[in-house]
Amino acid sequence: MDQVGVSGAGRDARAGLRDALVRQEEGLAALACRFEQARATSSPPRLRGDWHGVAERFYAEAAEGLRRDLQLAAEHLEAALFDTRRALATLAQGG
Amino acid sequence: MSDDLAIGGPGAVSVVTTKLEDASRHLARLSGDLGALRWQLACLDRDVTAAALRTGEAPFSAFAAERAIDDTEASLARCVETSEHLSRSLAEAAGRYTFADTVTARMAQCLAALFGYDLGFLFSVFAVLALPGVSVVGGALALRLATMPEDRRRSFFDGLSGWVTAHRALLSDPHVVELVRLTAVSTDDFGEGALHVPFGLSHLLGDEGLGILGLDTAAATVAGLASPFGVLKETPVTVRQVGVTRGGTVAADFEDRARRIPTDGDQVRIDRISTPGEADRFEVFLAGTSDFSLTPGREAWDMTSNVSAIAGTDAGSYRAAQHAMALAGVTSASAVVFTGYSQGGLIAARLAASGNYHTAGLYTLGGPAGQVPVPGGVPYVAVEHSEDLVPATGGTFASSDPVLVRRSLFGGHPPAGPVLFPAHELSRYRQTARLLDASDNPRLTEALRAINPPTVVGTTVTSTFYRARRG
Numbered sequence: 001m002d003q004v005g006v007s008g009a010g011r012d013a014r015a016g017l018r019d020a021l022v023r024q025e026e027g028l029a030a031l032a033c034r035f036e037q038a039r040a041t042s043s044p045p046r047l048r049g050d051w052h053g054v055a056e057r058f059y060a061e062a063a064e065g066l067r068r069d070l071q072l073a074a075e076h077l078e079a080a081l082f083d084t085r086r087a088l089a090t091l092a093q094g095g
Numbered sequence: 096m097s098d099d100l101a102i103g104g105p106g107a108v109s110v111v112t113t114k115l116e117d118a119s120r121h122l123a124r125l126s127g128d129l130g131a132l133r134w135q136l137a138c139l140d141r142d143v144t145a146a147a148l149r150t151g152e153a154p155f156s157a158f159a160a161e162r163a164i165d166d167t168e169a170s171l172a173r174c175v176e177t178s179e180h181l182s183r184s185l186a187e188a189a190g191r192y193t194f195a196d197t198v199t200a201r202m203a204q205c206l207a208a209l210f211g212y213d214l215g216f217l218f219s220v221f222a223v224l225a226l227p228g229v230s231v232v233g234g235a236l237a238l239r240l241a242t243m244p245e246d247r248r249r250s251f252f253d254g255l256s257g258w259v260t261a262h263r264a265l266l267s268d269p270h271v272v273e274l275v276r277l278t279a280v281s282t283d284d285f286g287e288g289a290l291h292v293p294f295g296l297s298h299l300l301g302d303e304g305l306g307i308l309g310l311d312t313a314a315a316t317v318a319g320l321a322s323p324f325g326v327l328k329e330t331p332v333t334v335r336q337v338g339v340t341r342g343g344t345v346a347a348d349f350e351d352r353a354r355r356i357p358t359d360g361d362q363v364r365i366d367r368i369s370t371p372g373e374a375d376r377f378e379v380f381l382a383g384t385s386d387f388s389l390t391p392g393r394e395a396w397d398m399t400s401n402v403s404a405i406a407g408t409d410a411g412s413y414r415a416a417q418h419a420m421a422l423a424g425v426t427s428a429s430a431v432v433f434t435g436y437s438q439g440g441l442i443a444a445r446l447a448a449s450g451n452y453h454t455a456g457l458y459t460l461g462g463p464a465g466q467v468p469v470p471g472g473v474p475y476v477a478v479e480h481s482e483d484l485v486p487a488t489g490g491t492f493a494s495s496d497p498v499l500v501r502r503s504l505f506g507g508h509p510p511a512g513p514v515l516f517p518a519h520e521l522s523r524y525r526q527t528a529r530l531l532d533a534s535d536n537p538r539l540t541e542a543l544r545a546i547n548p549p550t551v552v553g554t555t556v557t558s559t560f561y562r563a564r565r566g
Contacts (some may be wrong), residue, residue: 013147013150013151013152014151014152016147016151017143017147017148017150017151017153017157018151020142020143020147021143021157021160023139023142024139024142024143024160027135027139027142028139028164031132031135031136031139034128034132034135035129035132038125038128038129038132041124042121042122042124042125042128043125044118044121044122044125044178044181045114045117045118045121047114047115047118055188058184059181059184059185062177062180062181062184063181065177066174066177066178066181069170069173069174069177070170070174072166072170073167073170073171073174076163076164076166076167076170077163077167079159079160079163079166080160080163080164080167081160083156083157083159083160083163084156084157084160086154086156086160087153087154087156087157087160090154090156091153091154094154
């Protein structure tokens with residue numbers, strides 16, 4: 001159950017929260033788009049065979065770490081968007 | 096066929112640092128983009144405060160969203176840091192590779208000079224000892240060839256040509272190409288060794304030292320020795336205009352310029368670019384060698400011109416290009432961009448280095464122009480294929496500093512076919528020129544910007560074609 005109790009005094013504050021969450025949802029959606037564009041155009045390139053062993057391994061590991069972090073950031077962003085939408089839906093149901 | 100370009104200075108020989116530099120730029124861009132996104136996320140996060148969540152009696156999912164936003168921010172911060180670090184490391188690695196390559200190239204040249212000197216020294220000693228024997232054996236072989244029936248002689252030369260064709264892969268081997276390049280810059284050392292010039296003096300006077308003696312001296316010596324026999328002997332040339340076209344466009348990029356190099360018998364194309372209220376500018380396009388025989392005939396773009404141009408003397412093709420430019424109205428004050436393929440590239444570099452013209456740019460494709468001292472202020476792009484022997488015969492870029500673009504075409508497997516030097520074909524250089532235009536390498540884009548005149552409405556282009564003949 002995603003709902004919490006609503007008191008009459010909190011109605012105005014709730015309307016303000018809903019507005020803020022709407023702005024957050026719009027902002028997160030736009031951000032997710034820009035993030036995917038940045039990932040698609042500039043993700044760390046693979047450089048196998050273009051240089052020597054040690055440097056290649058160092059780069060490969062660091063680039064792999066970066067790819068993982070990028071993936072993680074994408075998942076967190078998706079979760080933030082999903083939860084914001086869920087919160088908005090819940091607020092809408094609660095009036 | 097690889098589309099990778101190695102773009103650098105004259106020292107770029109082993110590691111394709113261009114890819115590292117490109118990757119560094121990509122990562123710097125990624126870091127900038129992610130930094131901006133992180134900032135936007137932080138701004139967004141400030142909108143929904145903890146107090147608003149509490150007083151608005153927010154559902155659990157709103158708190159979960161806040162936690163997810165915090166996690167996103169933390170991940171983005173790590174990404175920004177890693178991409179920044181990687182970008183800096185790649186740029187550093189590329190710089191160090193370039194330095195190492197420059198040092199290696201310099202050492203290879205010094206070793207080749209030493210080897211050439213020793214070989215020349217030993218040659219002079221053994222030549223004296225072996226001269227009688229070599230004369231007898233050589234004379235006998237020459238006599239045998241001369242007295243051979245025509246069909247057997249033809250069969251002998253066919254066999255020789257067949258052997259070369261069967262082993263043509265060697266002629267497109269990048270290692271052989273580098274060997275030829277080092278041999279070219281060691282020919283003067285060979286001569287000095289043979290003349291027993293003290294090594295210290297030879298080193299001082301050569302490319303590795305003051306650069307007084309070099310490939311040009313060696314080529315001039317060869318031409319000087321051969322010319323009494325009618326071989327590599329310079330002759331007067333005549334130039335005539337063979338065609339004019341009007342209403343063309345101004346050459347805009349590398350591929351466009353490569354496509355304007357004449358191929359159908361004409362050797363020189365000159366585009367006159369006229370803009371109202373401004374002095375005319377010119378683009379000169381020079382063709383490659385047409386006649387590979389050592390004895391001069393009617394063709395001015397021949398081997399005699401090649402050797403003379405490498406020697407730095409007045410080659411027939413050089414004089415022809417000068418004459419054509421004078422006919423086209425080029426003066427010492429006119430801004431000129433030179434583009435040349437093969438011998439045309441060598442002549443273009445000689446014209447740019449002559450100081451007789453106001454050179455606005457120089458662009459060579461497979462030109463053996465390594466030893467031509469082109470002034471540093473001239474925007475200069477030299478394109479070579481790693482498997483192309485022809486530019487290697489011009490030696491290393493010891494006295495100029497072009498944006499040198501190298502591309503490996505075959506990955507060790509040259510195409511089958513009758514062509515002896517497939518990597519030297521103009522069609523392949525045109526393909527490479529297209530890749531130059533597609534590259535976002537700052538050295539290339541900056542060079543193109545420097546070479547390209549500003550586009551002005553009302554500009555007209557008149558293209559004139561010239562043909563030169565000896566005699």
